[in-house]
Amino acid sequence: MKDKKIGLVGLGRMGGNMARCLSDKGYNVAAVYDLNSEVAASLATEVKATACANLAAVTAASEIVLTIVTNDAAMESIFFGEDNLLKGAEGRVFINCATLTPAIHGRVGAAATDAGASSLEACMASSIPQARNGELFLMVGGDETVFESTKPLLDDLSEALHFVGPAGKASEVKALVNMVMNINTAALAEGLGLGKALGLDLEMLLKILGQTGARSRVLETDGEDMVARDHECYFSAEHAAKDSGIALKLAEAQGIPTPLAQATFDQYTKMTAMGLGELDKSGVAELTFKGRALS
Amino acid sequence: MKDKKIGLVGLGRMGGNMARCLSDKGYNVAAVYDLNSEVAASLATEVKATACANLAAVTAASEIVLTIVTNDAAMESIFFGEDNLLKGAEGRVFINCATLTPAIHGRVGAAATDAGASSLEACMASSIPQARNGELFLMVGGDETVFESTKPLLDDLSEALHFVGPAGKASEVKALVNMVMNINTAALAEGLGLGKALGLDLEMLLKILGQTGARSRVLETDGEDMVARDHECYFSAEHAAKDSGIALKLAEAQGIPTPLAQATFDQYTKMTAMGLGELDKSGVAELTFKGRALS
Numbered sequence: 001m002k003d004k005k006i007g008l009v010g011l012g013r014m015g016g017n018m019a020r021c022l023s024d025k026g027y028n029v030a031a032v033y034d035l036n037s038e039v040a041a042s043l044a045t046e047v048k049a050t051a052c053a054n055l056a057a058v059t060a061a062s063e064i065v066l067t068i069v070t071n072d073a074a075m076e077s078i079f080f081g082e083d084n085l086l087k088g089a090e091g092r093v094f095i096n097c098a099t100l101t102p103a104i105h106g107r108v109g110a111a112a113t114d115a116g117a118s119s120l121e122a123c124m125a126s127s128i129p130q131a132r133n134g135e136l137f138l139m140v141g142g143d144e145t146v147f148e149s150t151k152p153l154l155d156d157l158s159e160a161l162h163f164v165g166p167a168g169k170a171s172e173v174k175a176l177v178n179m180v181m182n183i184n185t186a187a188l189a190e191g192l193g194l195g196k197a198l199g200l201d202l203e204m205l206l207k208i209l210g211q212t213g214a215r216s217r218v219l220e221t222d223g224e225d226m227v228a229r230d231h232e233c234y235f236s237a238e239h240a241a242k243d244s245g246i247a248l249k250l251a252e253a254q255g256i257p258t259p260l261a262q263a264t265f266d267q268y269t270k271m272t273a274m275g276l277g278e279l280d281k282s283g284v285a286e287l288t289f290k291g292r293a294l295s
Numbered sequence: 296m297k298d299k300k301i302g303l304v305g306l307g308r309m310g311g312n313m314a315r316c317l318s319d320k321g322y323n324v325a326a327v328y329d330l331n332s333e334v335a336a337s338l339a340t341e342v343k344a345t346a347c348a349n350l351a352a353v354t355a356a357s358e359i360v361l362t363i364v365t366n367d368a369a370m371e372s373i374f375f376g377e378d379n380l381l382k383g384a385e386g387r388v389f390i391n392c393a394t395l396t397p398a399i400h401g402r403v404g405a406a407a408t409d410a411g412a413s414s415l416e417a418c419m420a421s422s423i424p425q426a427r428n429g430e431l432f433l434m435v436g437g438d439e440t441v442f443e444s445t446k447p448l449l450d451d452l453s454e455a456l457h458f459v460g461p462a463g464k465a466s467e468v469k470a471l472v473n474m475v476m477n478i479n480t481a482a483l484a485e486g487l488g489l490g491k492a493l494g495l496d497l498e499m500l501l502k503i504l505g506q507t508g509a510r511s512r513v514l515e516t517d518g519e520d521m522v523a524r525d526h527e528c529y530f531s532a533e534h535a536a537k538d539s540g541i542a543l544k545l546a547e548a549q550g551i552p553t554p555l556a557q558a559t560f561d562q563y564t565k566m567t568a569m570g571l572g573e574l575d576k577s578g579v580a581e582l583t584f585k586g587r588a589l590s
Contacts, residue, residue: 125503125507125508137506137507139503160506162499162502162503164495164496164499164503165495165496169493169495172490172493172495173490173495173500173503176486176489176490176493176495176500176504177486177503177504177507177508177509178508178509179482179485179486179489180482180483180485180486180504180509181507181508181509183478183479183482183485183555184478184479184482184508184509184511186555187474187475187478187479187482187556188475190474190475190478190546190551190553190554190555190556191471191472191474191475193551193553194471194474194542194545194546194549194551194553195467195468195471197546197549197550197551198464198467198471198545198549200459200460200467200468200471201459201460204457204459205468205471207457208420208434208457208459208468208472209471209472209475211432211455212420212432212472212476212512213420213472213476213479213512213513213516213530214472214473214475214476214479214512215511215512216479216510216511216512217507217508217509217510217511218508221508235508247489250489250493251485251489251492254489254492254493254585255492255585256485256488256489256492256583256585257582257583258485258488258489258583259485259558259561259562260478260485260555260558260559260562261482261485262558263554263555263557263558264555266554267554267555287552288551288552288553290549290550290551
């Protein structure tokens with residue numbers, strides 16, 4: 001696997017750190033591309049890759065291409081734009097890492113097949129340090145034989161790896177996971193904001209929450225940050241709004257009532273509208289503590 | 296402590312099992328009382344106590360009285376009704392175990408003082424097996440010296456014991472804890488209901504939720520029950536509606552916006568209105584799975 005030429009498209013904090021991780025582990029990172037050509041040039045120097053001038057050049061220089069873009073429009077552009085990854089793509093494997101709508105993963109999969117290539121969706125439920133250290137949580141959808149053929153690479157990027165079904169299914173699971181996580185986060189913000197208003201000792205309250213049925217993963221990761229207003233971004237409020245929005249559309253299509261997901265989407269959408277979309281998801285506490293964004 | 300005569304008022308599944316627990320541990324359970332006199336007579340035989348014909352008799356026969364009633368109206372009745380616990384209550388200690396509004400704990404505390412007695416609120420965040428085994432999670436409010444004087448007894452009833460402040464504060468913390476727990480529960484029901492509708496493997500989905508930011512205590516306690524429709528009651532939907540309702544009133548008084556707590560209260564209130572209030576809180580999944588209560 002380590003003899004394969006790897007390309008990466010989308011060199012934000014996730015993509016850039018995945019490139020560094022693969023390079024550290026001895027992979028041949030051959031080609032990198034980002035809309036921001038300075039970012040691409042700098043990373044290319046760091047991992048000894050070629051900074052490509054266009055997407056077709058990435059495909060030409062790589063056997064496996066990892067794409068890490070932020071939304072459906074960017075995904076549309078790199079696969080269906082004038083300059084795109086599918087030109088000369090025969091025999092290539094695309095591994096698409098991002099939470100997008102299930103629908104676009106299906107379309108990209110079909111177009112890759114038409115071009116003689118293969119593709120997987122590899123949805124990540126992790127953040128920047130995990131990308132850097134090869135400890136991602138990956139949920140993969142697509143053809144199972146393609147999954148098996150790229151498993152050593154996926155294993156090196158991840159600490160947990162789940163094959164969940166055909167293309168589109170991984171984004172469904174990811175949207176669900178983030179929908180539930182976002183609700184739990186917004187719930188915690190309500191509890192702590194109310195506790196503060198009632199004059200409770202928040203350190204004690206955090207401890208009690210952690211010993212009872214109210215315990216949650218986000219209590220561990222976001223509880224103290226909410227109290228301290230430390231909203232350095234690991235997973236942005238804007239991103240939370242996007243993922244909850246994807247889940248809401250799926251729920252609507254299935255006729256499943258999801259009032260809590262809706263209320264959570266509304267909170268994160270409100271944050272974004274207030275210019276707080278770049279804060280970490282813990283920033284939802286800015287809406288529930290007196291004298292913060294509330295006032 | 297074990298030489299003190301203990302009385303118990305309210306012999307439901309919690310109160311009855313607390314009496315059994317104390318009796319097993321060698322306490323002198325002297326007097327018991329319940330509106331249902333058959334329940335009281337049967338328990339009295341079991342723990343070798345006197346089944347009292349009225350509340351004043353419990354006070355006469357006890358030094359410490361534990362009350363375990365279900366709501367503010369019942370609490371009002373046992374302390375301020377025609378037959379009540381405060382008659383001849385000088386020197387008695389009342390330990391009031393129930394999630395009531397913070398306000399009534401304050402009123403009972405003041406009335407106990409007027410009667411020459413003392414009182415504590417001891418809110419439980421646990422269920423029936425914990426009551427039986429002396430493994431309650433107890434949050435205590437009231438006078439700290441009264442707390443210290445009854446600590447050996449409270450320790451024998453609990454596995455975690457927190458003194459949280461003056462009378463009323465423990466119910467505030469309890470309402471907050473249950474508010475957050477109920478939201479997390481209703482969130483999980485939305486995620487699993489949507490996952491089922493999407494045709495996902497729910498066993499895999501439960502596993503993935505447990506490995507990601509969506510992990511929660513209620514995932515461990517209620518996840519499989521929601522899938523299996525096993526809603527045997529540990530903490531009823533009606534109770535969930537009550538506790539979320541108390542928290543909502545506190546939030547409203549403080550001017551804290553709590554849209555998720557509201558959406559959760561609405562779900563549990565809806566369940567109760569549909570005649571599903573006796574189900575466990577996990578039964579909220581009946582509202583989010585196709586072909587269940589939804590249909």
